Amino acid sequence: MTDWHTVSLAAVAFPDPERVRWFVQETLGPLAxxxxxxxxxxxxxxxxxxxxxxxxxxxxxxHVHRNTIVYRLRRIEELLPVPLADHRLQIHVALHLAAHFGTRTP
Incomplete structure (x- = not known):
């Protein structure tokens, strides 16, 4: 069970799970x-x-050291198909969608 605020963006903006997964995969690349x-x-x-x-x-x-986050973010930047600084909103939405819908295509 979940509340509306947790799933509202995903439910309203992306009602088609197949398109959600496509968006997630295209936006996150290998992170998906x-x-x-x-x-x-x-x-x-x-x-x-x-x-x-x-x-x-x-x-x-x-629960890690600050330097671990720095290291991971560098690696994440290398893996993302688009620059984080230029596509922050899309990436943030894709991360939320991946958490709710998963990353596998049907």
């Missing part, structure tokens, strides 16, 4: 893959974006 490394990168990036791009708060939330 299944597997522990991609999942860790998605969690790190989502934490970083939700913390207002605070390395310290993101590190605290992820």
């Amino acid at each position: 893959h299944d597997g522990p490394a991609a999942a860790e990168h998605r969690a790190t990036l989502l934490s970083y974006l939700q913390s207002g791009q605070s390395l310290v708060r993101s590190a605290k939330e992820q």
